[in-house]
Amino acid sequence: MEVLSEPLVAPALKDSAASRRGWRARLRPLLRPATWSAAAEVTPVPRWVHVLLGLWLLVLDALKLGNVISLLPRFPATPAEWQPLLPMLGRLLLEDACAAALFYLTWSWLIPRTLGRARVVQYVLLAALLVLPYAALIGWVTTQTTRKGVQISAYRVTTSRPGKKSVTTVVSGRKAGPDAPEVWMRILSSGIVGVFIIGSSSALRVTGDYIRGQRNRREMERQQLLTELAMLKTQINPHFLFNTLNNIYSLTSRKSDKAPEAVLRLAEIMRYLLYESSTDTVPLSREVAHLSSFLDLQRLRLSASAQEAIRFEVEGTSPDCAHPIAPLLLLPLVENAFKHGDLTARPVAVHISLLLASDGLLRFSVLNHVAPADAERELPKQPGGVGLVNLHRRLELLYPGRYALDVQTPPGQHLVTLVLLQ
Numbered sequence: 001m002e003v004l005s006e007p008l009v010a011p012a013l014k015d016s017a018a019s020r021r022g023w024r025a026r027l028r029p030l031l032r033p034a035t036w037s038a039a040a041e042v043t044p045v046p047r048w049v050h051v052l053l054g055l056w057l058l059v060l061d062a063l064k065l066g067n068v069i070s071l072l073p074r075f076p077a078t079p080a081e082w083q084p085l086l087p088m089l090g091r092l093l094l095e096d097a098c099a100a101a102l103f104y105l106t107w108s109w110l111i112p113r114t115l116g117r118a119r120v121v122q123y124v125l126l127a128a129l130l131v132l133p134y135a136a137l138i139g140w141v142t143t144q145t146t147r148k149g150v151q152i153s154a155y156r157v158t159t160s161r162p163g164k165k166s167v168t169t170v171v172s173g174r175k176a177g178p179d180a181p182e183v184w185m186r187i188l189s190s191g192i193v194g195v196f197i198i199g200s201s202s203a204l205r206v207t208g209d210y211i212r213g214q215r216n217r218r219e220m221e222r223q224q225l226l227t228e229l230a231m232l233k234t235q236i237n238p239h240f241l242f243n244t245l246n247n248i249y250s251l252t253s254r255k256s257d258k259a260p261e262a263v264l265r266l267a268e269i270m271r272y273l274l275y276e277s278s279t280d281t282v283p284l285s286r287e288v289a290h291l292s293s294f295l296d297l298q299r300l301r302l303s304a305s306a307q308e309a310i311r312f313e314v315e316g317t318s319p320d321c322a323h324p325i326a327p328l329l330l331l332p333l334v335e336n337a338f339k340h341g342d343l344t345a346r347p348v349a350v351h352i353s354l355l356l357a358s359d360g361l362l363r364f365s366v367l368n369h370v371a372p373a374d375a376e377r378e379l380p381k382q383p384g385g386v387g388l389v390n391l392h393r394r395l396e397l398l399y400p401g402r403y404a405l406d407v408q409t410p411p412g413q414h415l416v417t418l419v420l421l422q
Helices: 003-032 047-069 079-113 120-147 180-253 260-274 284-299 304-309 331-340 390-399
Strands: 154-158 167-171 310-315 350-356 362-369 403-408 413-420
Touching: 047 079, 047 154, 047 180, 079 120, 079 180, 120 180, 180 260, 180 284, 260 284, 284 310, 284 331, 284 350, 304 310, 331 350, 331 362, 331 390, 390 403
Parallel strands: 310 350
Antiparallel strands: 154 167, 350 362, 362 413, 403 413
């Protein structure tokens, strides 16, 4: 029997222990989810929150103390007259300390571990657990101070008038023994105040986190746009450099005297690309000078008698025009004209015009002829990774709703017109 009793008792004990562990295991995910980190999420409380909380507690204390002082014949003026109110002042300090502790505990502990992780049920349960001890403590302290009649206890004020006998006024406190309903009412009122404190702290923390999240999101979007713009710009530089080096190689292979001038022009262009185009905008005069250098470099490919085949007309600007424009925005249109145009067309192979109106409207057009074999072929939208698709994206990022890009293909020609609004 002793041998058989061991297997019978042991399963019962194991089942009881397993049931206790099972109850705790079911409760633990509700009160402490597995996603909680071991380290607390520390977020500094902003200064304006400290100031707001301090002002709020100060106003409440002033109202409570003012309500008591209003029952007195006159405002206390001496330390002896203030002495009966010292217990009440001590109680107000205790209430302020408990309210501040509840406020900061909600801010630094409750919100990050519940609402910060979308745990609404846990927030309600833990908020109730925080309110209960606060309401019990404050309600008990209020009851004790009221029972002992220390709010306005045997407050004596002696007044004397000339020619008359001194009169002593005694302001008695409340009854010495409050009944049970009054005690529960004080606890209930303290609980309502505790709920208000937790709600205020939660509202301020959630609002602050939301505003900070929106600010971070906008900054991330801005950084993403800057990164995308930088990537689009880096697609232009290698493409341009590749074509220019091919032109210089062609000149050097023919031992042309234009090769040194081509290298000098390339150095000027690269200086602009490296040192001046890194900003968000550049003066229009610098962009025009850059395009002029690029066209001079392309003219080296032509004979001396065909220099006028590349025409660049500028109106409404001056050498020191400060009208802002995104750097390297016009270059892809000009590059396409030379990459896909027919430079043998005469009298004008490439006609470029730029007009800056008095109201800030900028119109830039590029007209180039197309070889007969390529006349029926559409202008590539993204040759070599750079083209109209790249330009469209930059315009959407830099000039949203303030640009118009029109591509036309008349017989034997390609005409691209870009309009930018200020």
